[in-house]
Amino acid sequence: MGYNPTAVPGFASPLLSPRGPKSPPDLPGKKPEAGVSSGNVDTLADYIALGLILAAALYLFWQHKLRTDVTALLVTLALILPWPHPDGKWRSILTYQEGFSGFGSVAVVMVVSMFVFGGAIVRTGAAEFLGTRLFRFCARHELLLQAAVLVGTTGASMFVNDTTVVLIFMPLILAVCKEKNLSPSRYLLLAAYGSLLGGQWTLIGTRSNIVISDYFARQQNAAGQAVLGLGFFDFTPIAAVVFAACAAYFFLYGRKLLPTVSARVAEAEELAREYLTEAEVTAKSSIAGKTLDQLDWAQRADVAVIELIRGDDRMPASKWLKLQPGDVLVMQGAVPVISELLKSPDFQLKEEVKIDVKMLRSMDLVTVEALLAPRSDYAGRSLEQVDFSRDYGFTVMGISRHGKTIHERPMATRLRFGDSLLLLGYVAGVDRLARNPNLMILGQRPFLPVSKAKALITIALLAGVIATAISGLLSPAVSIPLVAMLVILFGCVKVEDAYKTVDWQAVVTVAGMIPFGVALEKTGAAAGLAHAIVGALAGISPTVVLGVILLLAVVLTQLIENAAVAIILAPLAYQVAKESGADPKPFMVGLAICVSAAFCTPIAHECTILVMGPGRYEFKHYLRVGGVMAILTWLVATVVTPWVWPF
Secondary structure (H helix, E strand, O other): OOOOOOHHHOOOOOOOOOOOOOOOOOOOOOOOOOOOOOHHHHHHHHHHHHHHHHHHHHHHHHHOOHHHHHHHHHHHHHHHEEEEOOOOEEOOOHHHHHHHHHHHOOHHHHHHHHHHHHHHHHOOOOHHHHHHHHHHHHHHHHHHHHHHHHHHHHHHHHOOOOOHHHHHHHHHHHHHHHOOOHHHHHOHHHHHHHHHHHHHOOOOOOOHHHHHHHHHHHHHOOOOOOOOOOOOOOOOOHHHHHHHHHHHHHHHHHHOOOOOOHHHHHOOHHHHHHEEEEEEEEEOOOOOOHHHHOOOOOHHHOOOEEEEEEEEEEEOOOOOOEEEOOOOOEEEEEEHHHHHHHOOOOEEHHHHOOHHHHHOOOOOOEEEEEEEEHHHHHHHHOOHOOOOOHOOOOEEEEEEEEEEEOOOOHHHOOOOOOEEEEEEEEHHHHHHHHHOOOOOEEEEEOOOOHHHHHHHHHHHHHHHHHHHHHOOOOOHHHHHHHHHHHHHOOOOHHHHHHHHHHHHHHHHHHHHHHHHHHHHHOOOOHHHHHHHHHOOOOOOHHHHHHHHHHHHHHHOOOOHHHHHHHHHHHHHHHHHHHHHOOOOOHHHHHHHOOOOOOOOOOOOOOHHHHOOHHHHOHHHHHHHHHHHHHHHHHHHHHHHHHOOOOO
């Protein structure tokens, strides 16, 4: 189930260069004495330089004084810039070919492909559709909803980038909490932790898994082994035990440590603004013939039916009134509610410019929130009078006036300064809309309708990746880029959207830090440090040695980006395994599990910091709840990994 980096056209591992790694001195770190060769003096100088570069990188990663990708590129430049050595000559640690080799590595290609494929899963609407149904069904009890959030985010994160999973599910959780009057702080932290736990399960679960597998493959290739890298499911048995241990802890005790914050206080500002919109009951609607009190959504707290328009008649929204095709419901609700209703086949937006099925299935739709500008020509006039939809191609989904209910039809409402408009249209029209002097754009977001056909295609391709990984028919290095291209060809994600789904900061961080791992190998620093660690732990079980390395990984991943931790520690873990006479594979797998245990601090990962504001979490909440989960991850990985992958 591994992959061969040398099989990729144009790929050449810098570790296979004729120059090769330097041999470490017998006593790493000892100052050279008289008679010591100049080679050892140069090696010591390289050690010192690497130590300074690493210290600076760790500091910048921790303090966030610079973006992680900028820091990674500075590391690369520091490794390829020449500097004076003790013999008086100017040399760099790496050649520029070696320094920039990370940008052409298999790891980077797979990371980019992972983002594109995950973007297709998101943009087909499958994740949002399933998540909304699951959370709403389980919202009847706190424990049940917490379990749904943990299981749902963990399952999604096995195949979709962990940060993307949080971005998908966080608005859904907030919407359900508002609907059921629940506290989001009881659930959002679980979404972050679930996404991190899910990343441990598969090769594409998180980029650090790919980085470690790529490094391991290069070492195996250098040793002439046939099967290279880590398999798609090599992490799964250990990750399953970690998940079980963390879930048991949380539901037995950890959930008691979560704060309880009012849903109204914690909800995001974008979810708090309510709009008035008109929705027409379609001819094939399943709600035709039913009364309002028979509809589940009409009983929700986050949507209100103001009135019903039937032909020329305007009627109060009486619960006993039976709905008919063509009826127009004037409803008030938040942005997610309106978007959800619009995606339903039961309704279509009642507007001059009709939104048909073809338009709703478009991947180019975007919702825009705009504020009426001071001295706007629209003030005192209705949207019908200014021909807004015809001139700009945007449909008005709703209108909000300082949080107050408007008892008029949105299209017939005379606008005032401060009114907010919720608009729906194509991405291509946003620039023209932004040049409208009568409006100020507050923000925009993609409108992702559920496309069942394309969702099924994406799920089928995912099943294909899993099947080929199990059978060994294709290595993940081939199957992942292949499905990334197929989702584009099948229209599950457009080419321009594919570029937008990629987290280029994460990609550059990985590519920029890979040369540091190369430098650790080339200078012999990894081997020298490993020799010192094994010497200090002489006679001790390999399990203890593994535990020491994994503990270091757990500590570092609370402070800096997990992919950077993987790049820094992978050479050390591999060399420690070789020095102790153990198979390096359990060290690689255990390391991959532990660098994803970023539970203890809000700055440990993008996932944990995303939920901090909406959940009103403080540092202590992460430390109390996540600290035990991090320790459990370390203990399980240390004990269980050698059972699954013996030394």
